[in-house]
Amino acid sequence: MKKKLSALFAAGLISLSLGACGGTGGGISANAPADTTASSAESSDTVKIAYLPITHSLAVLEEANELRDKDGIKVELVKYGSWPELLDALNTGRVDGASVLIELAMKSKQEGIGIKAVALGHKDGNVIIVSNDIENAEDLKGKTFAIPHRQSSHNILLNDALAKNGLTIDDVNVTELAPTEMPSALASGTIDGYCVAEPFGAMAVSLGAGKVLYTSEELWENSICCGLVLTDTFIEQRPDDAKSFVESYKTAGANLTKEKAKEVAKEYLSQSDEVLDTSLEWISYNDLDITEETYSILVDKVKAYGLSDDPPSYEEFVKNDF
Numbered sequence: 001m002k003k004k005l006s007a008l009f010a011a012g013l014i015s016l017s018l019g020a021c022g023g024t025g026g027g028i029s030a031n032a033p034a035d036t037t038a039s040s041a042e043s044s045d046t047v048k049i050a051y052l053p054i055t056h057s058l059a060v061l062e063e064a065n066e067l068r069d070k071d072g073i074k075v076e077l078v079k080y081g082s083w084p085e086l087l088d089a090l091n092t093g094r095v096d097g098a099s100v101l102i103e104l105a106m107k108s109k110q111e112g113i114g115i116k117a118v119a120l121g122h123k124d125g126n127v128i129i130v131s132n133d134i135e136n137a138e139d140l141k142g143k144t145f146a147i148p149h150r151q152s153s154h155n156i157l158l159n160d161a162l163a164k165n166g167l168t169i170d171d172v173n174v175t176e177l178a179p180t181e182m183p184s185a186l187a188s189g190t191i192d193g194y195c196v197a198e199p200f201g202a203m204a205v206s207l208g209a210g211k212v213l214y215t216s217e218e219l220w221e222n223s224i225c226c227g228l229v230l231t232d233t234f235i236e237q238r239p240d241d242a243k244s245f246v247e248s249y250k251t252a253g254a255n256l257t258k259e260k261a262k263e264v265a266k267e268y269l270s271q272s273d274e275v276l277d278t279s280l281e282w283i284s285y286n287d288l289d290i291t292e293e294t295y296s297i298l299v300d301k302v303k304a305y306g307l308s309d310d311p312p313s314y315e316e317f318v319k320n321d322f
C-alpha cells in the first residue's frame with residue numbers, strides 16, 4: 001500500500017526544493033551575489049564553486065567551512081536547483097568549478113568545454129529504490145523507472161541492476177525526472193522505482209514510500225558518481241590556488257566522518273536526522289583521487305550502456321599533477 005501524496009506534504013517533503021533559486025536559471029551565492037557576466041578567475045582571492053544541495057557535494061561544503069577562518073584561498077559556494085542550470089554556469093565560465101555528475105562533465109569535455117576533473121565527489125552513495133510491491137529486479141520489467149539524467153551513474157546503476165537479472169534497459173520505461181520530484185512520484189504510483197543523488201533515496205525509505213533494492217556497491221564496487229571539476233581558465237590563470245584548493249578539498253573529504261558529514265548536511269541541506277542517518281550509511285568521502293583504473297571502469301560502462309561512444313580519455317580529462 002503506497003502512502004498518499006498528502007502524507008508527503010504533511011512531512012514537508014514538497015517544500016524541500018533543491019534550492020531557493022530553482023527555476024530561475026541562476027545560482028545563489030552563499031557569500032555574495034553571483035557574478036553573471038564573466039569568469040571570476042581573473043580578479044578574486046576566492047574560487048567560485050557550483051553545487052547542488054545533496055550529500056554528494058558534502059566534501060566541497062566541508063572545505064568551504066574549513067577554509068572560512070584560515071588565511072589563503074576561500075571557497076565561494078554557488079547553489080543551483082538543477083543539473084542543467086549548474087552545467088550552464090560551468091560551461092559558460094560563470095563559475096570556476098563545480099561538484100557535478102562526472103558523466104555530465106565528460107559530455108561537456110567531449111563537446112569542447114575547457115574543464116578538468118580533479119577529484120571525485122564521493123564513492124558509492126547511491127541506491128536503487130523501488131515501490132514496496134516490487135520484490136526483485138525482474139519485477140521491473142515493463143515498469144517505469146526514473147533517473148535524473150541520461151548522463152549519470154544512476155543510469156549506469158539501473159543498467160547494472162537489469163543486466164544482473166538478465167534484463168536490459170529496453171525492458172523498462174526510463175523517464176528523466178528532477179530529483180525532488182522522485183519520492184512523491186513513487187508514492188503516488190507515477191513511477192515504480194528510481195535512482196538519484198542522495199538523500200532523495202533515503203527520503204522514500206523514511207516515508208515508507210519505497211525500499212532499497214540494491215545499494216550501489218552491490219552493483220559496482222567502489223562506484224563513482226560525482227566529480228569535482230575546475231575550468232582550464234582557473235587552472236591556467238591561478239595554478240597555485242588550484243593546487244591548494246584541490247589539496248584542501250581532499251583533506252576535507254578525509255575529515256568527513258559520519259558525524260561531521262551529518263553536521264555539514266544539516267547546515268546546508270535542511271533534512272531530517274532520520275533521512276540523513278539512513279543516507280549517510282551508503283556513502284564515503286575517503287581517498288577522492290581519480291585513478292586511471294577507476295576511470296577506465298567508468299569509461300567501459302559509459303560505452304557499454306550507450307551513454308557516449310567517445311568519452312574523453314583519462315589524459316584529456318583528469319588532472320592529478322598539481
Ligand code: ZN
Pocket residue numbers: 056101121122197225226
Ligand atoms: Zn554523486
